[in-house]
Amino acid sequence: MRVEDIKEDALENLRSMPAGALIKWAFENFKERAAVGTSFQLTGTVIIDMASRHFKKFRVFTIDTLRLHPETYDAIRGVEKKYGITVERFTPEEDRLRDMVERFGEYLFFTDRAKQEYCCLVRKVEPNLRALKTLDVWITGLRRDQSGFRKTVPRAEIVEKDGRRILKLSPLADWDMERVWRYIRENDLPYNALFDRGYDSIGCIICSTPLVKGEPPRAGRWRWFNGEDDKKECGIHVKGSGSGNGG
Numbered sequence: 001m002r003v004e005d006i007k008e009d010a011l012e013n014l015r016s017m018p019a020g021a022l023i024k025w026a027f028e029n030f031k032e033r034a035a036v037g038t039s040f041q042l043t044g045t046v047i048i049d050m051a052s053r054h055f056k057k058f059r060v061f062t063i064d065t066l067r068l069h070p071e072t073y074d075a076i077r078g079v080e081k082k083y084g085i086t087v088e089r090f091t092p093e094e095d096r097l098r099d100m101v102e103r104f105g106e107y108l109f110f111t112d113r114a115k116q117e118y119c120c121l122v123r124k125v126e127p128n129l130r131a132l133k134t135l136d137v138w139i140t141g142l143r144r145d146q147s148g149f150r151k152t153v154p155r156a157e158i159v160e161k162d163g164r165r166i167l168k169l170s171p172l173a174d175w176d177m178e179r180v181w182r183y184i185r186e187n188d189l190p191y192n193a194l195f196d197r198g199y200d201s202i203g204c205i206i207c208s209t210p211l212v213k214g215e216p217p218r219a220g221r222w223r224w225f226n227g228e229d230d231k232k233e234c235g236i237h238v239k240g241s242g243s244g245n246g247g
Contacts, residue, residue, distance in 0.1 A: 001029045003136050003165045006158065014156035019171035020050045022155065026137045026169055027051060027058050034137035035059035035088075037128070040075045041202060042180050043141030043172045045191050049183075050171075052083045061088040061131050065123040066097075067204040071193045078190035090127035097122055109207060109222070116207075116222055123204070132161050142170040145177070145217070177217070 014022060026034045036051060038044025039062060051058045062076065076087050100108070100122050109116040132138060142153045153173045159166050172180065177200075184191055194202050198210030200217045209220040219226055 003158065003167050006167060011156050011158070014169070015154060017155075019047075019175070020053065022169060022171045023047060023050045023139060024054045026139060026167075027055055030137045030167075032059060033135055034139065035061050035131070035135050036139045037061050037063075037131065038141055039063065039203065040072050040079070040192050041141055042177075042184060042191055042195060043143060043175070045075075045079065045189050046180060046183050047139060047141055047171060048079055048083060048085075049187060049189055057085065059088065060085060061090060063124050063127045063131070064089040064091045065127075065204050066091060067123065067206065069192075069194060069202065069205045069208075072202060075190065075192040082190055088131070090131045092123045092127055096126065107206070110224060113225060116225070129162060132166060133164075135166060137167045137169065139169045139171065142173060143175055143177075143180075144173050 014025070017025065023036075036044065036047050036059070038047070038060065048060055060079070076089075079085070080087055100119065104111070104115060104118075109119045138159075144151050144153050153170050155170050155173045157168050159168045183189075192199075192202060194210075199208065199220060200211050201221050202208050203221060207222050209223050211217075211220050
């Protein structure tokens with residue numbers, strides 16, 4: 001099967017599939033050209049477990065910004081041990097990273113939104129684009145209840161990345177956090193320990209913080225920009241970021 005052959009009626013059929021069936025369909029039809037892309041949020045853990053129920057070997061990749069929490073690295077190792085897989089790690093290019101730090105400093109993301117997005121571009125978006133070059137199907141853990149910016153996330157869509165068409169799947173788009181936690185607890189899944197310490201969305205060690213009671217899910221990301229807008233995105237999941245605009 002080729003992504004080019006997937007028309008709108010086929011997309012509608014995919015959007016109606018239960019999460020587990022959608023993940024199974026992706027790996028059955030695209031094999032090593034499909035992968036779960038995860039930053040080891042809770043939804044990524046659920047998707048990996050669903051895939052493991054049908055396949056012993058399947059691709060999982062993560063973007064290692066080189067600034068992740070120790071608990072996130074622990075979560076990666078925990079998943080590798082439980083499922084017997086190797087998580088592929090994509091990191092920033094050394095020259096790009098060095099140039100950025102020399103020009104703007106190590107903590108440029110505190111300066112303004114543009115610098116934050118540039119830091120995310122170098123550390124996250126560009127490595128993610130390198131990962132996507134190896135794929136036809138990109139399986140994500142996006143959910144509609146994460147923010148107003150994500151409230152219309154489709155469960156299946158065709159996206160353009162570097163001039164290529166990729167099938168992007170978000171099998172848990174319509175799940176809420178209660179359902180995610182229920183699946184994790186009922187199946188005794190490993191997960192990032194930061195979720196037991198008040199975190200709801202986890203990225204780089206400085207740019208993600210625990211929530212205060214009553215805050216929306218992504219309020220802990222880039223907290224110093226709270227109040228500006230509801231975007232709170234690094235750029236990986238922003239439409240039009242195929243050639244690299246700052247998740």
